Amino acid sequence: MKKITLSAIALSAIFTISTLTSCGGGESHEAKNETSTEVATETATEKVEVAEVEVDLPGKETFKTSGCVACHEPNRKVVGPALKDISAAYLDNREGLTAFLKGEGEAIVDPAQAAVMAPQIEITKVMEDADRDLIIDYILSIK
Incomplete structure (x- = not known):
């Protein structure tokens, strides 16, 4: 019985540590993704503005x-x-x-x-x- 209880506690500790570690890394990764999305959106907007200028050229x-x-x-x-x-x-x-x-x-x-x-x-x-x-x-x- 002691072996099962000790194994369950060890397994719980490993799961808790891995969860805490992965959650901490996810926040900074998510922030990086938001920044990349913002830059991509700004770049796409700039390209659309250039295309709109060309539409009005005579001829x-x-x-x-x-x-x-x-x-x-x-x-x-x-x-x-x-x-x-x-x-x-x-x-x-x-x-x-x-x-x-x-x-x-x-x-x-x-x-x-x-x-x-x-x-x-x-x-x-x-x-x-x-x-x-x-x-x-x-x-x-x-x-």
Whole structure:
């Protein structure tokens, strides 16, 4: 009987110590998780604000509906160069970008992709000047 009582007391003591130890460590771990969640939430909020700014740029809708978004994104190369790279290349050369989109100029940003762009040039060269100008305004507004 003494063996069973002594074993039960030892088992209770071990359980109590492990419970107290794990509860003490859990509080600081939980506090760390709360901090991480707060930082992640702040970062996500900042990204949403940037996306909202891009929505209001002139010509973005025309850029999207004309098929340009299939190959171009503002800040990264997809099939064609990123819009920020196009904008930088044509910074002081709006006439050059206009000529390119009318099929009257050479590609200067990524000449190796000129053949891929050829079908889209067929679309941009016959579109209304006002629509093409909106697309150009949008491209040149990306920095």
